[in-house]
Amino acid sequence: MRILITNIGELTTNVADGDDPCGTRHDAAVLVEGDRIAWVGAAVDAPDADEIVDAQGRAVIPGFVDSHSHLVFGGDRAAEFEARMQGQKYAAGGIRSTVAATRAATDDELRMRLRGFLDEMLAQGTTTVEIKSGYGLDVTTEERLVRLAAEVTEEVTFLGAHVVPAEYADRSDEYVDLVIGEMLDACAPHAKWIDVFCETGAFTVPQSRRVLEAGIARGLQPRVHASQLGSGEGVQLAVELGAASIDHGTYLTDDDVTALAGSATVLTLLPGVEFSTRQPYPDARRLIDAGVTVAIACDTNPGSSFTSSMPFCIAVAVRDMRMTVAEAVHAATVGGAAALRRDDVGRIAPGMRADLVLLKSPSRVHLAYRPGVPLVEAVWKDGVRFS
Numbered sequence: 001m002r003i004l005i006t007n008i009g010e011l012t013t014n015v016a017d018g019d020d021p022c023g024t025r026h027d028a029a030v031l032v033e034g035d036r037i038a039w040v041g042a043a044v045d046a047p048d049a050d051e052i053v054d055a056q057g058r059a060v061i062p063g064f065v066d067s068h069s070h071l072v073f074g075g076d077r078a079a080e081f082e083a084r085m086q087g088q089k090y091a092a093g094g095i096r097s098t099v100a101a102t103r104a105a106t107d108d109e110l111r112m113r114l115r116g117f118l119d120e121m122l123a124q125g126t127t128t129v130e131i132k133s134g135y136g137l138d139v140t141t142e143e144r145l146v147r148l149a150a151e152v153t154e155e156v157t158f159l160g161a162h163v164v165p166a167e168y169a170d171r172s173d174e175y176v177d178l179v180i181g182e183m184l185d186a187c188a189p190h191a192k193w194i195d196v197f198c199e200t201g202a203f204t205v206p207q208s209r210r211v212l213e214a215g216i217a218r219g220l221q222p223r224v225h226a227s228q229l230g231s232g233e234g235v236q237l238a239v240e241l242g243a244a245s246i247d248h249g250t251y252l253t254d255d256d257v258t259a260l261a262g263s264a265t266v267l268t269l270l271p272g273v274e275f276s277t278r279q280p281y282p283d284a285r286r287l288i289d290a291g292v293t294v295a296i297a298c299d300t301n302p303g304s305s306f307t308s309s310m311p312f313c314i315a316v317a318v319r320d321m322r323m324t325v326a327e328a329v330h331a332a333t334v335g336g337a338a339a340l341r342r343d344d345v346g347r348i349a350p351g352m353r354a355d356l357v358l359l360k361s362p363s364r365v366h367l368a369y370r371p372g373v374p375l376v377e378a379v380w381k382d383g384v385r386f387s
């Protein structure tokens with residue numbers, strides 16, 4: 001089956017072209033063959049196909065790569081959000097209320113909710129999603145969470161070290177022993193990534209190192225939550241261990257920025273978190289100008305960021321993190337691919353997965369210019385059209 005999407009007014013390929021990292025083409029066409037992109041070129045040169053989609057001058061971008069989410073959980077924390085908006089401060093410990101609800105939920109309840117989130121994301125243009133565990137915090141539940149996540153994505157992250165559960169209060173080293181022992185044994189077969197929340201109120205730098213090194217020894221690849229609530233040594237640890245990404249990075253020292261710029265570690269910005277917790281936004285301009293590779297992800301979770309909308313996160317990153325629209329769209333697509341060490345998604349080029357989004361607008365600029373407006377006309381994932 002060959003599908004030709006033609007009369008594309010503005011095509012974001014992300015195949016860098018001189019000064020334009022987005023590799024923007026006008027009056028373009030894309031040929032999809034099976035689950036891959038077969039050809040990209042000028043609409044006037046377009047080859048024949050079994051099915052023709054006329055984009056009518058509108059914009060096409062790569063499907064969003066959301067490299068950070070927590071989608072398998074029970075319960076709801078709307079009341080906590082409401083209290084926060086009335087002045088209560090965000091703290092990492094709120095995770096524990098979701099843990100209780102998650103442990104109580106059945107596999108089918110968690111699975112239905114998870115699939116609902118994925119549908120909602122796909123409708124907003126997200127075609128690749130990373131999903132973390134971390135709301136079980138015991139061997140049985142963490143195993144359930146990574147197993148359910150593995151049913152829907154290959155980007156599964158074991159985050160048993162999300163926070164110390166209540167029953168291990170004041171015994172955090174013993175909890176780390178459990179995470180890197182029995183829990184890792186149960187979860188590693190379902191996961192690609194190992195993650196840790198390296199932050200005051202969660203895990204110390206030495207504890208984080210133990211978690212990451214144990215995961216690496218089991219064949220998992222490291223990624224780290226760090227510098228969300230204050231600066232620390234989490235970024236340096238991530239770079240030293242060759243992590244694919246450090247996520248949050250709200251409070252970065254100059255040394256952190258220098259270390260990231262000289263590394264293959266991506267800094268994943270999570271604008272929904274600062275938006276939903278009223279924390280100061282990280283300065284993406286400072287990072288990009290220093291040469292750091294930047295990704296944007298939603299961090300969809302019931303506590304600190306309950307949006308699943310990449311367009312919303314792009315709009316916030318442009319307005320409040322001082323990114324250009326081109327940089328933000330780049331970060332939300334090929335930046336996310338880099339954060340997942342994937343070279344088959346995030347670009348529109350021959351051989352790449354046919355993950356594409358046709359917008360209702362003539363330009364990707366509308367993603368930030370028209371915040372909150374549903375701008376996705378159609379989505380193809382692996383060459384299959386949704387919506």
Ligand SMILES: [Zn+2]
Pocket residue numbers: 068069070225299301
């Ligand atoms: Zn997170």
